[in-house]
Amino acid sequence: MRAVTASPLPVILDGDPGLDDAIAWLLALASPEEVRVLGLTAVHGNVGLDRTTRNALVTLALAGEAGAGVPVYAGANRPLIRPAMTAAAVHGESGLPASGLPEPGRGAESEHAVDFISRAVRGQPGEVTLVATGPLTNVALAFRLAPDLPELLREVVWMGGSTGQGNRTPAAEFNALADPHAARIVLESGVRVRMFGLNVTMQAVATPERVERLRTLGNRAGRVSAELLTFYAGIYRERYGMTGGALHDPLAVAAVIRPGLCEMRPMNVQVETQEGLNFGRTVCDLYGVTGQAANAEVAVTVDDEAFFGLLLERLARLP
Incomplete structure (x- = not known):
């Protein structure tokens, strides 16, 4: 179902x-x-569910008035089949390695994230975009419990996978590997997917x-973001020889706000669930050699200057 695009676009942030x-x-x-x-839904991934849920609440506190009234829901604490894994080596044991973070102003809701997703999507059929920046466990569970949800969603925007290299293994990106099933x-599922790998x-x-431009915004959101990205940069220098960390998840959100930031290409994307060297790999048919229909729009290039300009301008609005 595709409704007329609402403005502003109703979104669920799952991560x-x-x-x-x-x-x-x-x-x-x-x-x-x-x-x-509409809400933040936490899932296992970079750190355990208890910490991702708390970090969602901390993020709302960082946002000040912009986060007021936005509910947080805890979801799946492990993948569908395999044991849980984390990326604490990249994100720190807490997941938010920065000083001076605010305490959460409230707790998470009692409703499970999967139930909230289903309820929110049914409340606005064809209008809701689900932006997933972690393992897709919550989304898959919602689809299994309510098989009509893929048709009721406007789209899923996912930061995950890759057309090429992995980061957790040579073949697999972390969010895909953390729950490939x-x-x-x-x-x-047939849901419209935009993939940012x-x-x-x-x-x-x-x-x-x-990072320095973020730091000199003069607000807490800019200072904390700069501190987080400085921590992140050390990992990227050591592992990849890069000058800073990649802004994986912010790019997926930015592409919802400004769809023209990235060049998208329709592709058939399959996920390797057979144990072995390619476990968790997103196999992207870049050239259509399989003849299978595209099931995703996959980002291939980005205007990174425009993207960072948007990020800087918006974070400057926060306290």
């Missing part, structure tokens, strides 16, 4: 904050002209100059 999820969610909360955040369910997010780098 595993994690420092770049938190920055992505701040970007969304600071963009009320384009998006209306869930990713497969979503990609095979490593191949494009690694083009959007928080260089030292860009």
Whole structure:
């Protein structure tokens, strides 16, 4: 079902904050002209569910008035089948390695994230965009419990996978590897998917100059974002020889706000769920050699200057 696009666009932010999820969610909360955040749904991933849920609440506190009244729902604490994994080596043990973070102003809702997703989508059929910046466990569970949901969603925007290299293994990106069975369910569900993988997010780098511009915004959101990205940069220098960390999750949110930021290409995308060297890989048919119908729009290039300009301008609005 496709309704006339609402303005601002109603969105659910599903993820595993994690420092770049938190920055992505701040970007969304600071963009009320384009998006209306219905709720934050936390999932296992970068750190455990208890911490991702708390970090969602901390992010709302960081956003000040922009986060007021936005509910938080805890979701799946592990993948559908395999044991849970984390990325604490990249995001720190807390997931938000910054000083002076505010305490959450309230707790999470008692309703499970999966139930909230179903309820919110049914309340606005054809209108809701689900922006997923972590493992797709919550989304897959919602689709399994309510098989009509894929038709009722406007789209799923996912930061995950890659047309090429991995980051957790040579073949697999972390969000795909953390629950490949869930990713497969979503990609095979018939829902409209826009995918922002490593191949494009690694083009959007928080260089030292860009981090300094965040720091000099003069507000807490800018200072915390700069501190988080400085921590992140150390990992990227050591592992990839890059000058700064890639802004993976913020790019997915930015592409909802400004769809023209990235060049998109329709592709058939499959997820490898067979154990082995390619476990968790998103196999993207770039050239249509299989003849299978496209099931995703995959980002291939980004205007990174325009993207960072948007991020800077919006975070400057926050306290």
